[in-house]
Every structure is written in structure tokens, then in C-alpha cells.
Amino acid sequence: MKALKMVWVGIISILAQIIVLSTNFNAQFGFMVSLQKIDRQVCPICKRYVKHSSRYPNYVCRQCIQLATDKKDKPVHFFNTEFSGHGCAGAYTRTGKPYNSNLCYIKGIECKAEEAYLGGIVVNLV
Numbered sequence: 009m010k011a012l013k014m015v016w017v018g019i020i021s022i023l024a025q026i027i028v029l030s031t032n033f034n035a036q037f038g039f040m041v042s043l044q045k046i047d048r049q050v051c052p053i054c055k056r057y058v059k060h061s062s063r064y065p066n067y068v069c070r071q072c073i074q075l076a077t078d079k080k081d082k083p084v085h086f087f088n089t090e091f092s093g094h095g096c097a098g099a100y101t102r103t104g105k106p107y108n109s110n111l112c113y114i115k116g117i118e119c120k121a122e123e124a125y126l127g128g129i130v131v132n133l134v
């Protein structure tokens with residue numbers, strides 16, 4: 009009888025630990041999930057989640073920037089003109105020739121490339 013009682017006590021204490029662990033899990037990870045929701049937004053082209061930016065609420069994700077073309081569907085890319093991360097210029101990806109516009113088209117949607125606030129290039133919907 010005593011042995012059976014010990015088994016029950018063991019089972020109950022394990023159950024209690026599981027309950028404590030699972031509530032901790034919810035408290036910690038539920039909070040993280042809600043943080044992530046605040047901390048992200050959607051790429052306007054492909055609808056993938058990207059890091060939230062209050063300055064650029066409609067910036068295009070890196071994968072979509074790779075698809076940028078001119079009006080005639082020729083691939084273009086944009087880069088900083090200075091090593092410090094400033095300036096923005098475009099070029100045709102295949103030929104390397106200058107592309108004299110900040111406008112580009114991604115899946116037929118008009119976008120505009122510009123120097124990002126803290127350096128680098130950001131592409132936004134027009």
C-alpha cells in the first residue's frame with residue numbers, strides 16, 4: 009500500500025511540474041509571438057513578412073528587389089554611389105550601363121529606389 013501511495017505522489021508531482029512548465033512556456037513564448045507581430049510588416053509585392061519599419065511602411069523585400077526591371081522588362085539594380093552608404097544610382101544588370109531613373113517595376117508594379125535613411129538602398133511603392 010505504501011509503495012502505491014508513493015507512485016501516486018510521484019505522478020501528481022510530475023503533473024504539477026508539467027502544468028507549471030506549460031504556463032511558463034505560454035507566458036514567455038506567447039509574449040514573444042505578440043512582439044513579433046508588432047515587429048513585422050508585409051512586403052507590398054510578395055506579401056512575405058519583413059522587419060517592421062515606421063519610416064518605410066511599404067518597403068519592398070530583398071527577394072523582390074532582385075526582380076526589378078525597367079519599363080521594357082530589362083533587369084536593373086540600384087546601389088549607393090558612395091562607400092559611406094549614401095547616394096543612389098541604377099544600372100542595367102546585364103550590361104552594367106547606367107540606368108538613369110530611380111523608378112523600377114517589380115511584377116508590373118511601379119516602385120522607386122532611394123538612399124535609405126541609415127545608408128543602403130530602399131525600394132518603396134510609388
Ligand SMILES: [Zn+2]
Binds near residue numbers: 053068069070
Ligand atoms: Zn517581396
